[in-house]
Amino acid sequence: NAGVTQTPKFRILKIGQSMTLQCAQDMNHNYMYWYRQDPGMGLKLIYYSVGAGITDKGEVPNGYNVSRSTTEDFPLRLELAAPSQTSVYFCASTPGQNFYGYTFGSGTRLTVV
Amino acid sequence: EDKVVQSPLSLVVHEGDTVTLNCSYEVTNFRSLLWYKQEKKAPTFLFMLTSSGIEKKSGRLSSILDKKELSSILNITATQTGDSAIYLCAVALIQGAQKLVFGQGTRLTINP
Numbered sequence: 001n002a003g004v005t006q007t008p009k010f011r012i013l014k015i016g017q018s019m020t021l022q023c024a025q026d027m028n029h030n031y032m033y034w035y036r037q038d039p040g041m042g043l044k045l046i047y048y049s050v051g052a053g054i055t056d057k058g059e060v061p062n063g064y065n066v067s068r069s070t071t072e073d074f075p076l077r078l079e080l081a082a083p084s085q086t087s088v089y090f091c092a093s094t095p096g097q098n099f100y101g102y103t104f105g106s107g108t109r110l111t112v113v
Numbered sequence: 114e115d116k117v118v119q120s121p122l123s124l125v126v127h128e129g130d131t132v133t134l135n136c137s138y139e140v141t142n143f144r145s146l147l148w149y150k151q152e153k154k155a156p157t158f159l160f161m162l163t164s165s166g167i168e169k170k171s172g173r174l175s176s177i178l179d180k181k182e183l184s185s186i187l188n189i190t191a192t193q194t195g196d197s198a199i200y201l202c203a204v205a206l207i208q209g210a211q212k213l214v215f216g217q218g219t220r221l222t223i224n225p
Contacts, residue, residue, distance in 0.1 A: 031211055042117070042201060042215030043156075050210055058212070090155060099211050101147050104155035 006105035023091030030096035032074040119216035136202030
């Protein structure tokens with residue numbers, strides 16, 4: 001049982017490049033989330049989804065896009081990378097009923113230079 | 114704006130000491146409060162508190178929620194070096210999306 005899988009674990013991007021952070025879960029969870037964590041800070045919500053085909057903005061969505069074509073996958077796209085997007089990105093999921101907290105992925109450390 | 118504030122932001126103690134970490138919140142539509150421990154990677158779940166005044170315990174860790182004061186504490190007794198981590202407090206909102214609002218975290222360092 002893999003849980004929530006994020007790839008890649010590390011990435012260095014140049015300013016202006018694009019990339020997609022992958023997130024997949026095998027627990028049949030309806031709700032999925034992307035958070036970013038900057039040094040010394042808590043987690044800030046970027047985007048979330050309550051089911052396939054449904055996404056919505058969180059607290060810090062600028063510079064990012066998401067899609068949710070299947071229940072399992074929730075990729076996060078950075079179109080024009082900026083140094084301000086240097087952060088650790090966490091994907092998380094929860095069933096959607098009887099809330100027991102999130103299952104987190106192991107994170108992606110992204111550096112934009 | 115929903116807000117969760119933790120204190121202290123950083124704490125250094127000696128092994129064997131007892132520590133108390135604080136979390137206060139100002140949110141609309143409170144559902145529950147969660148504590149997570151974060152070492153190198155992803156946060157791992159410690160407690161979820163929904164009812165005021167009921168202590169949750171797991172080994173040397175315990176936590177309690179005070180809904181009147183809009184706050185929670187996390188206690189760790191007889192600390193060990195393995196307790197060194199960032200401790201995150203988060204509040205779950207009563208909304209369809211079960212979003213969590215996180216505090217900044219408390220970085221706890223236990224020296225031998």
